[in-house]
Amino acid sequence: MRVCSHCGEDCPADANWCEACGTDLDAAVQPPKHPCVSCNAPAVEVTNDGWCQVCGTKQPAPEDHVVADHGWFAIVSDRGRVHRSNEDAGAVAARSTGVAVVVCDGVSSTDESQHASQNAVRTIIGRIETARSTGVDQAIVQAAADAQTEILRVTSRPTAEPPSCTMVTVVADVVGTQADVCVGWLGDSRAYWVADGMATQLTRDHSWAVEQQDLGELDQATIEADKRAHSITRWLGADSHDVTPELKALQFELPGTLVVCSDGLWNYAPTETDMHDLVVAGGSDELALTRAERLVAFANSQGGHDNITVAVAYLKPQPAS
Amino acid sequence: MADFTAQVFQNEYLPAGGDTVDAVITVNSAAGADTASNQGLLEVIIVDMSGSMNEDGGAKVRAAKAATAVAIDTLDDGVEFAIIAGTDKAMQVFPRSGTAVADAASRNEAKKIVKRLRADGGTAIGTWLRLASSIHATRPHLIRHSLLLTDGKNQHETDDVLQASIDASVGLFQCDCRGLGVDWNVDEMRLIANALLGTVDIIPGPGDMEAEFERIIAGVNKKQVADVALRLWSPKGADIEFLKQVSPNIDDLTPKAVAVDALTDDFPLGAWGGEESRDYHLRVKIPAGDVGDERLGARVMLALDGQAEPIALVRAVWTNDENLSTRINREVAHYTGQAELADAIHDGLAARASGDDDTATMKLGRAVQLAHETGNEDSVRLLQKVVDVDDPKTGTVRLRKQVDDADAMALDVRSTRTVRVGKGS
Numbered sequence: 001m002r003v004c005s006h007c008g009e010d011c012p013a014d015a016n017w018c019e020a021c022g023t024d025l026d027a028a029v030q031p032p033k034h035p036c037v038s039c040n041a042p043a044v045e046v047t048n049d050g051w052c053q054v055c056g057t058k059q060p061a062p063e064d065h066v067v068a069d070h071g072w073f074a075i076v077s078d079r080g081r082v083h084r085s086n087e088d089a090g091a092v093a094a095r096s097t098g099v100a101v102v103v104c105d106g107v108s109s110t111d112e113s114q115h116a117s118q119n120a121v122r123t124i125i126g127r128i129e130t131a132r133s134t135g136v137d138q139a140i141v142q143a144a145a146d147a148q149t150e151i152l153r154v155t156s157r158p159t160a161e162p163p164s165c166t167m168v169t170v171v172a173d174v175v176g177t178q179a180d181v182c183v184g185w186l187g188d189s190r191a192y193w194v195a196d197g198m199a200t201q202l203t204r205d206h207s208w209a210v211e212q213q214d215l216g217e218l219d220q221a222t223i224e225a226d227k228r229a230h231s232i233t234r235w236l237g238a239d240s241h242d243v244t245p246e247l248k249a250l251q252f253e254l255p256g257t258l259v260v261c262s263d264g265l266w267n268y269a270p271t272e273t274d275m276h277d278l279v280v281a282g283g284s285d286e287l288a289l290t291r292a293e294r295l296v297a298f299a300n301s302q303g304g305h306d307n308i309t310v311a312v313a314y315l316k317p318q319p320a321s
Numbered sequence: 322m323a324d325f326t327a328q329v330f331q332n333e334y335l336p337a338g339g340d341t342v343d344a345v346i347t348v349n350s351a352a353g354a355d356t357a358s359n360q361g362l363l364e365v366i367i368v369d370m371s372g373s374m375n376e377d378g379g380a381k382v383r384a385a386k387a388a389t390a391v392a393i394d395t396l397d398d399g400v401e402f403a404i405i406a407g408t409d410k411a412m413q414v415f416p417r418s419g420t421a422v423a424d425a426a427s428r429n430e431a432k433k434i435v436k437r438l439r440a441d442g443g444t445a446i447g448t449w450l451r452l453a454s455s456i457h458a459t460r461p462h463l464i465r466h467s468l469l470l471t472d473g474k475n476q477h478e479t480d481d482v483l484q485a486s487i488d489a490s491v492g493l494f495q496c497d498c499r500g501l502g503v504d505w506n507v508d509e510m511r512l513i514a515n516a517l518l519g520t521v522d523i524i525p526g527p528g529d530m531e532a533e534f535e536r537i538i539a540g541v542n543k544k545q546v547a548d549v550a551l552r553l554w555s556p557k558g559a560d561i562e563f564l565k566q567v568s569p570n571i572d573d574l575t576p577k578a579v580a581v582d583a584l585t586d587d588f589p590l591g592a593w594g595g596e597e598s599r600d601y602h603l604r605v606k607i608p609a610g611d612v613g614d615e616r617l618g619a620r621v622m623l624a625l626d627g628q629a630e631p632i633a634l635v636r637a638v639w640t641n642d643e644n645l646s647t648r649i650n651r652e653v654a655h656y657t658g659q660a661e662l663a664d665a666i667h668d669g670l671a672a673r674a675s676g677d678d679d680t681a682t683m684k685l686g687r688a689v690q691l692a693h694e695t696g697n698e699d700s701v702r703l704l705q706k707v708v709d710v711d712d713p714k715t716g717t718v719r720l721r722k723q724v725d726d727a728d729a730m731a732l733d734v735r736s737t738r739t740v741r742v743g744k745g746s
Contacts (some may be wrong), residue, residue: 038614039557051634054584056556056617058636081642117545162656304613304640 024270034059055205061085063114067289068092073099073258073313074289078296081304085109087165088262088307093129098173098180100128101311103189104165105262107235108306115154116163120147120193120236124169136171137247140184143169148236148243155238164237167245168203168262172258177317179252184245187232188263189309193274195256199276202248206234230263264308265299288312324351325549325593327625327632330652334638334645342618343620343654344635345567345602351655352545352595360547363420363455364538365494367378369471370406373504377527381501382440382473384527388534390432392468395538395693398422401463403456404431409443409477411452416653440678443477447486450496450513453485457494464547465494467517468537470524472501475509483509484656487516492548495519495591497537500734501530503726507733517746520593521734525727543594550579550587551601552622552629557584558608559618562589567656568600571663571737585699586623601740603635603655612639652742659739662700666736670729671679673720675705682708690716694717701733707730 002011030308038057045053053058063086070092079086087106094101095233104120111313124143131139133149138310144167155162166187172178181202184190188205204210212218223229259279269275282294292310299308331344347638374382389404401420406412415434421427451470457465475483491495496517498510501524512522524530551574555561566572576646578586590599605618621633631735669684685708692700693713702712706728708718 038610038616051617051620052556053554054557056559057610058615058639079610082642084615084638225337300613 019288039295044065048157060163067293068089068290070094071073072288072316073101073290073311074287075101075103075309075311076289076292076296077309078264078300078304078307079193080307083307085114086307087114087117087120087128088263088309089124089165089265090260090309090311091115091121092311093125095129095171095173097133097175098171098315099258099313100125100131101170101172101191101258101260101313102167103260103262103309103311104167104236105187105189105307105309107164107166107237107266109234112137113163113165116151116237117152117165119154120165120311123147123150124167128169128171133170136173137181137184137249139246140169140171140182140247142246144186144236144243146238151236152238157240162238164235165318166232166238166262167236170202170258170260172313172315174254177254179254179315181250181252181258183248184207185251186234186236186240186243186245187231190261190263190266193250193252193256194258194259194276194278194279195252198275199256199259199272201275202250204234204246206246207232217242223232256315258313258315259295259313260311261295262307262309264304264306265295265310268299268302269278269305288314322394325349325630325632326351326467326619327623329621329633329635330650332637332646332650332653333636333649334640334642335609336643337612337639337641337644338609339637339639339646340606341562342605342607342635342637343601343603343650343653345650345656346599346621346633346635347600348551348590348623348632349598350545350595360545361463362397362541362544363457363460363465363494364396364400364402364541365405365456365465365467366402367405367407367411367449367453367467367469368435368438369410369444369473369501370440370442371444371471371473372441373444373473380437380527382602384530385470385501386438388470388530389414389435389530392538393423393428393435395542396428397424397542400542401460402427402431403453405449405456406438406451407444407446407471408441408598409445409448411445411448412456413452413456414438420460429576444471444473444475444481445478446471446475446509446513447478447483448482450486450490452658453496454490454493456511464544464624464746466543466544466592467494467496467543468541469496469498469512469513470501470530470535471498474506478482481562484512487492487513491516492589497521499524499533499537500726500730501527507730511734518572518589520570523730523734525731527598538601540594543596544592544627545595547592548625549590549592549593552585552587552624553582553603553605554585554617554620554622555605556607556617559584559607561586562606563602565602565656566590566599567602567659567661568598568739568741571660571740574601593721600652600656600739602653602660605635606638609612610637610639612641614639653741655742656739658691658695659697662695662697663736663739664699665691666704666732670707673729678720682718685720686716686718688716689713689718695740697738699735699738699740700732703728703735708733723733 035078036052041054104117106117128142167184168189413548497519622629665688673681711717
């Protein structure tokens with residue numbers, strides 16, 4: 001016997017639909033609840049609107065801490081300690097000879113930017129995981145254009161601050177003892193290659209600070225003190241005039257570690273040296289997921305002022321056949 | 322049945338380690354579509370017929386009878402009612418027993434009997450309350466209200482007897498208390514009104530009585546539901562520091578808490594009309610969370626007839642951002658100021674009565690300053706009858722040499738009346 005959660009009708013155990021009111025009995029099943037994250041009160045104490053009835057703690061929303069683990073590569077996206085929702089999104093996927101990674105950071109000053117970042121990630125990863133190795137750069141450009149189309153589709157009403165996000169896409173394919181790495185980006189989410197005692201930043205932020213550095217009219221201290229320093233100059237979204245990502249193709253000797261992250265992490269490790277020391281601090285045996293979780297925890301321990309997304313992939317030479 | 326809604330005004334952001342959550346909760350009632358389902362009313366009028374009512378050539382007793390007649394005429398058809406004459410004992414004068422239902426005939430009969438009443442004897446207010454309780458207790462399903470008029474102090478029974486009578490009346494009926502002239506005791510009437518969820522005010526002279534009785538009964542006619550309670554759930558380890566009604570007047574509900582379960586308390590709000598709005602200030606201490614955590618400080622529910630409906634959430638979010646955690650919520654600040662104003666008036670008048678002019682000047686000066694800042698013009702006007710104001714901005718005042726007793730009492734009883742946010746300068 002199954003009881004319809006909508007009308008209370010007793011339905012046969014094998015019924016899919018309530019005969020009385022037509023409710024889909026499978027769809028109406030409540031999502032599973034977990035014990036309170038704070039006081040460990042049993043799941044029954046957690047209300048449907050997500051509060052613990054014992055200690056009052058708001059239970060995390062599903063997107064507050066998202067994890068995908070594939071063994072040698074993994075991604076973690078976390079709400080952080082300050083923002084009330086996670087507007088970052090990210091995805092990782094295996095390719096026949098490597099890995100594809102996308103990280104998008106919803107611009108927090110704009111409305112409902114998680115719609116932008118989530119749609120962009122979903123669109124881009126679908127295009128990139130199967131893209132041919134010879135045309136990865138063009139695939140990234142096309143994926144960004146498709147993501148823009150998707151974002152415009154969900155931007156339901158015209159607003160002064162439409163949903164928007166950064167984008168960094170990395171495809172790393174193993175060819176013998178080398179990795180062919182192609183990076184495309186818009187905004188200030190970053191990719192690093194960590195190997196041989198150093199971290200190399202593969203991206204260059206599209207930000208006011210970097211633009212000023214290029215102009216060379218202001219000294220670095222003045223630039224960093226300016227409240228516009230972190231304003232991004234390129235992005236995906238209805239108010240973006242150019243969504244063609246900046247592209248870079250590089251080759252690295254293997255093995256090496258690919259790290260892709262939003263500024264929620266690199267704000268606490270801004271230089272390549274900082275990032276290198278942070279990434280290797282967990283030792284050489286650290287699993288990809290453990291490493292990503294540790295970097296997220298580090299950002300949270302530093303204040304977690306923004307959403308934090310970190311992808312980690314270990315790339316090794318192809319075994320000689 | 323009335324429908325209840327609520328709005329919460331708070332700064333939910335707390336600094337690391339912060340554990341005190343302040344919120345102003347505005348509760349509104351809207352008349353339900355089905356007015357036929359409104360609860361019936363029982364009004365028991367308690368009118369002082371002690372010998373002192375014969376002073377001033379009988380003007381007081383004549384005015385009391387006339388005002389009671391106005392009250393009887395103001396009752397809506399169908400309202401149940403009874404009249405008690407109070408002296409050093411209590412006597413039900415209409416109907417002889419039980420209650421009458423208001424219609425043309427019962428009103429005329431009641432007014433005829435009231436007209437024939439004679440003032441004689443002492444004052445034992447506890448006996449009045451006990452008789453009123455016994456009548457109200459027979460009608461638990463109705464909205465139960467009394468209007469109590471006295472012109473004197475509770476002279477013919479001990480304070481203990483009065484307190485016991487008040488305690489025995491709690492929950493049986495609500496009571497609005499009015500003092501005629503200046504020979505009654507403000508603290509005594511406040512004791513009764515606070516316990517019985519009513520108001521206190523002064524009726525300075527016999528001529529003001531009819532209008533006041535009409536106003537009170539007209540308000541009672543509008544009540545739709547009895548025995549409403551604000552139900553607060555707060556987390557384990559929390560401590561409700563206070564829950565005060567702060568509008569239309571200040572009334573500390575904290576000691577009235579009735580435990581529902583380990584984490585939940587009911588605070589009785591009395592009867593509600595269909596278009597009412599009252600504000601409550603809650604301060605709750607909760608175990609501090611980590612920076613980034615979000616917790617409930619309280620879940621606010623409205624309890625009625627054994628059913629509780631959630632109407633608002635009071636939240637706490639811990640942050641390192643001082644721009645957020647140091648923000649002052651306007652409503653909370655406003656009512657904190659109104660409470661300080663009431664305390665300053667009360668303390669200032671007490672100091673003045675005991676001859677401590679320095680303290681009285683300082684406290685009443687602060688009261689003038691607060692009343693001015695928050696736009697509480699009624700309090701400014703009442704204060705000006707007790708002090709000469711040199712500068713309301715700095716609270717510079719001088720005690721007046723000649724103060725009418727009625728003005729000092731009016732300032733005292735009305736000190737807890739508040740204004741809402743937005744009236745300030």
